[in-house]
Amino acid sequence: MDYDVVVVGAGPAGCLAAKYAAKNGAKTLIIEEHASIGSPVQCAGLLSTRAIRECEVVLDSGFHPIKGAFVYAPDRRRICISGGEIKAYVVDRRIFDRTLAENAVRSGADILMRTRAVGIDIDMETRGHGHGHGRRRILHVAIEGEPDVIEADIVIGADGVQSRIAQWAGLDTPETALSGAQISTVYDFDDPEFVEIFPGSCAPGFFAWAIPHHGSARIGLAVRPGFGSGSAWAHLKRLIAEYPVVSEKCDPGITGIALGGIPISVPQQTAAEGLLIIGDAAGQVKPTSGGGVYPGAVCAKIAGKIAADAVLEGNTSAGRLSEYDKLWRARIGRELVIGRRVNEWMARLSDSEINRLVGVLDDDELLDLITRYGDMDHPSVVVRKLLMNRKSMGAFLKMALMR
Numbered sequence: 257m258d259y260d261v262v263v264v265g266a267g268p269a270g271c272l273a274a275k276y277a278a279k280n281g282a283k284t285l286i287i288e289e290h291a292s293i294g295s296p297v298q299c300a301g302l303l304s305t306r307a308i309r310e311c312e313v314v315l316d317s318g319f320h321p322i323k324g325a326f327v328y329a330p331d332r333r334r335i336c337i338s339g340g341e342i343k344a345y346v347v348d349r350r351i352f353d354r355t356l357a358e359n360a361v362r363s364g365a366d367i368l369m370r371t372r373a374v375g376i377d378i379d380m381e382t383r384g385h386g387h388g389h390g391r392r393r394i395l396h397v398a399i400e401g402e403p404d405v406i407e408a409d410i411v412i413g414a415d416g417v418q419s420r421i422a423q424w425a426g427l428d429t430p431e432t433a434l435s436g437a438q439i440s441t442v443y444d445f446d447d448p449e450f451v452e453i454f455p456g457s458c459a460p461g462f463f464a465w466a467i468p469h470h471g472s473a474r475i476g477l478a479v480r481p482g483f484g485s486g487s488a489w490a491h492l493k494r495l496i497a498e499y500p501v502v503s504e505k506c507d508p509g510i511t512g513i514a515l516g517g518i519p520i521s522v523p524q525q526t527a528a529e530g531l532l533i534i535g536d537a538a539g540q541v542k543p544t545s546g547g548g549v550y551p552g553a554v555c556a557k558i559a560g561k562i563a564a565d566a567v568l569e570g571n572t573s574a575g576r577l578s579e580y581d582k583l584w585r586a587r588i589g590r591e592l593v594i595g596r597r598v599n600e601w602m603a604r605l606s607d608s609e610i611n612r613l614v615g616v617l618d619d620d621e622l623l624d625l626i627t628r629y630g631d632m633d634h635p636s637v638v639v640r641k642l643l644m645n646r647k648s649m650g651a652f653l654k655m656a657l658m659r
């Protein structure tokens with residue numbers, strides 16, 4: 257088998273990269289190790305309206321609309337953040353990812369299921385390939401268990417948080433990853449158009465969530481290594497059994513469990529000779545929310561286009577492909593860096609500090625500011641507004657001085 261571009265992994269990032277590579281003239285193949293796209297689900301499925309647009313997916317009646325969030329402090333005080341309009345949807349990732357894969361196929365990409373990448377080499381024979389820039393890649397695969405080889409000008413690693421492609425290519429993998437755990441169950445939401453967020457020691461280093469989806473709920477949390485003790489799963493069991501608010505509204509009957517890592521730091525480099533990494537494999541995830549579909553989609557589309565252009569130019573050198581690295585960082589790099597700082601700050605707050613913070617934000621002027629400038633995909637905007645506001649800045653300073 258011989259392709260211009262081979263994408264490893266049929267998650268949202270891989271499917272969008274393949275779509276853009278094929279659309280821009282490259283003979284493209286996606287390989288996916290599982291027998292079914294989107295399974296097993298490792299996601300709450302909460303996507304902003306912008307993320308859905310970025311993925312180029314048409315709104316569907318299966319998408320559950322979300323208008324805002326209730327944030328609960330550990331002392332049960334809650335604030336409501338809502339502008340009254342639909343800000344996001346909760347989707348079924350099995351269906352969502354399959355739609356993205358179909359869109360890639362419609363754009364001309366081939367797809368091979370039950371095909372696992374097991375190794376990657378550089379084809380030493382191809383020194384001087386094309387116009388002399390960049391050697392081809394040899395991807396070792398197991399197709400339904402049988403060893404085989406696929407040759408490609410460029411391999412795109414879209415193989416998720418534990419990317420082997422990045423490791424084999426000698427690129428760093430994201431150094432910080434949260435551990436996530438989530439169950440599907442029945443939950444008594446006060447308003448099924450609102451998600452519920454629980455910051456504090458119930459989820460050390462991150463937060464817990466309750467997300468409605470057509471009469472059922474996804475209750476989950478993520479924890480950050482080095483913060484608190486115990487696994488994400490142990491914290492989640494405690495959350496549903498004894499945490500205020502959640503334990504009272506959550507049914508003990510569990511209908512599904514999802515466990516997975518969430519990278520929140522980006523590696524130094526995301527391009528090498530004949531190779532790019534995208535999505536979770538490249539740590540392209542919002543550190544404030546753990547949402548990876550939007551940033552992954554933005555970067556995947558850049559990667560697909562650059563890969564096709566580079567193949568058609570006959571230059572797949574690391575230098576040529578580093579344009580991808582520059583372009584995606586220019587588009588969302590700053591947002592990820594600011595998000596990381598916010599995450600670092602939030603992760604270190606004690607329960608009593610979170611109680612105080614929620615108390616400060618429970619103010620008409622500040623809630624109005626958060627509602628107006630709050631943006632799931634660009635949290636830096638509201639952070640800047642809060643830092644410029646006299647009331648909130650005064651309270652933040654007081655909290656910092658009292659530490």
Ligand SMILES: Cc1cc2nc3c(=O)[nH]c(=O)nc-3n(C[C@H](O)[C@H](O)[C@H](O)COP(=O)(O)OP(=O)(O)OC[C@H]3O[C@@H](n4cnc5c(N)ncnc54)[C@H](O)[C@@H]3O)c2cc1C
Binds near residue numbers: 299
């Ligand atoms: C508990 C939890 C909740 C989350 N909730 C949200 C949310 O609400 N909203 C949001 O935006 N994000 C959420 N995320 C993050 C989101 O799921 C990821 O950021 C997103 O799926 C990343 O997409 P991706 O295409 O980069 O990788 P993935 O979706 O992980 O896809 C990688 C694909 O590569 C395949 N693969 C891996 N290795 C190989 C190999 N060697 N050969 C062939 N195929 C391979 C895998 O089977 C998989 O299909 C959540 C994550 C967790 C863990």
